[in-house]
Amino acid sequence: MVQKWDIVIVGGGLAGYVAANYLAKTKMSVLLVEKSKEVGGRARTNKIHNQYFNLGPHAFYKKGKAASIVEELGIQLHGNSPQLGGVLVENDIEYAAPFTPSGLISTRLLNWQERIEWVTVMMKISKMETEKVAKLTFEQWVGQTAKSKKVQSLLYGLGRLATYCHAPEKASAKVILSHVKAVLGGVIYVDGGWQTIIDQLQNKAVISGVHVQTHTTVKQITPVNGHLKLTLSKDEEILAKYVICTTGPHELAKMVSEEVSLFADSTAVKGATLDVALSQLPNPKRLFAIGLSDPLYFAVHSNYARLSEDGKSAVLHVFKYHHPDEHIDSKKVQIELEQFLEMLQPGWQRYVITSRYIPQIIVNQRLPQVGDEYKLHRSKTELRGLYIAGDWASPHSILAEGAISSGKQAAEEIIQKEMR
Numbered sequence: 001m002v003q004k005w006d007i008v009i010v011g012g013g014l015a016g017y018v019a020a021n022y023l024a025k026t027k028m029s030v031l032l033v034e035k036s037k038e039v040g041g042r043a044r045t046n047k048i049h050n051q052y053f054n055l056g057p058h059a060f061y062k063k064g065k066a067a068s069i070v071e072e073l074g075i076q077l078h079g080n081s082p083q084l085g086g087v088l089v090e091n092d093i094e095y096a097a098p099f100t101p102s103g104l105i106s107t108r109l110l111n112w113q114e115r116i117e118w119v120t121v122m123m124k125i126s127k128m129e130t131e132k133v134a135k136l137t138f139e140q141w142v143g144q145t146a147k148s149k150k151v152q153s154l155l156y157g158l159g160r161l162a163t164y165c166h167a168p169e170k171a172s173a174k175v176i177l178s179h180v181k182a183v184l185g186g187v188i189y190v191d192g193g194w195q196t197i198i199d200q201l202q203n204k205a206v207i208s209g210v211h212v213q214t215h216t217t218v219k220q221i222t223p224v225n226g227h228l229k230l231t232l233s234k235d236e237e238i239l240a241k242y243v244i245c246t247t248g249p250h251e252l253a254k255m256v257s258e259e260v261s262l263f264a265d266s267t268a269v270k271g272a273t274l275d276v277a278l279s280q281l282p283n284p285k286r287l288f289a290i291g292l293s294d295p296l297y298f299a300v301h302s303n304y305a306r307l308s309e310d311g312k313s314a315v316l317h318v319f320k321y322h323h324p325d326e327h328i329d330s331k332k333v334q335i336e337l338e339q340f341l342e343m344l345q346p347g348w349q350r351y352v353i354t355s356r357y358i359p360q361i362i363v364n365q366r367l368p369q370v371g372d373e374y375k376l377h378r379s380k381t382e383l384r385g386l387y388i389a390g391d392w393a394s395p396h397s398i399l400a401e402g403a404i405s406s407g408k409q410a411a412e413e414i415i416q417k418e419m420r
């Protein structure tokens, strides 16, 4: 007997579990299939030597769409907001970051004219309607908005910080700037890591009747007599009236052969992460830094969130934003990250409890580009009953914002369709 479900959700990350939670409120039968043994996708947290490591630095926007959806679903987010401030690094020289009034006054990075331009641009961003720049790349917008090279370089740094995208000549100004606006509203580092969000979503879904099958890969999705047939890892077959696919576009294209191939050649946003737990910080005052001449990031997350069993260690992340066309020399990047950390926390190696280096990780499945809206719209309608969600599937946002809002949207579209 082939099992029949009303809805099968492919992927147990944020998008999949958010969709599952909305659908759990209906009478429809829901199965969530996840290929890994563990659920969570890229929002997973690993406990290593009693330290909680997110997969690289993870900050949750306090005022974004995702925050209101998570709240609507009754998910508790515990943790604190990092203070703004910190340093900017340009050609190995540290400067106070002009993100706070005192940083703005004290920084030697900008002259007075540049300070005024920086403040004017920041005010412009906070008030802007990002839809108005939908036809521009981030580079074009920066070029039109700021004259000073220093202010331009600060804007690129802020854009990377907010979106992880390091290709201003390709990236959509609308998406980058809407995320910059969200970041300016503050972020939270979550106690226990993002796994706590996943665990709550999973518990709520399961209690409400959603079935979860881990360690199972969906290999193929094919239309059969008004339903969708899913072929699973061991060639088991199941049928569904609707499928929400939250995998990346490449996996999706493989599953459905040619039909949803519009994004099969899309570029992902990638980076390298060095996740480190130290028994103590050599320089406890240095908690945050971003590179301007090099696309680098450093932040101590444990000062604002409990990220170890005993709450005593320092859990920090050093990150390099990769350009999509760049060849990655993994060893070279590791040395670069370690040297950046050495500059900010001299002698850190003496205090290492544990560390993990990932040279290339997909941060977002799609680098948001001008015109993606139209492609996304088309790809949605090509296979009846198939809905896409995930951090690449929203035309307006990426990262957790995109994953969570597209998960909700896919679920709502199905619910509305059923009600008609």
Ligand SMILES: Cc1cc2nc3c(=O)[nH]c(=O)nc-3n(C[C@H](O)[C@H](O)[C@H](O)COP(=O)(O)OP(=O)(O)OC[C@H]3O[C@@H](n4cnc5c(N)ncnc54)[C@H](O)[C@@H]3O)c2cc1C
Binding pocket: 010, 011, 012, 013, 014, 015, 016, 033, 034, 035, 036, 039, 040, 041, 042, 043, 055, 056, 057, 058, 059, 060, 061, 216, 217, 218, 219, 246, 247, 248, 251, 271, 273, 361, 362, 363, 364, 389, 390, 391, 392, 398, 399, 400, 401, 403
């Ligand atoms: C280093 C790093 C830093 C980040 N920082 C931030 C941040 O600060 N703020 C922020 O908002 N976001 C951040 N993100 C992004 C955020 O983690 C992701 O956007 C989000 O977790 C993606 O969720 P998703 O459900 O779309 O995809 P995923 O989490 O990738 O989930 C998809 C799931 O589908 C499963 N799957 C794939 N193929 C199949 C198949 N054939 N069959 C069954 N299952 C399958 C996968 O195993 C996976 O579990 C960061 C990501 C990384 C990597």
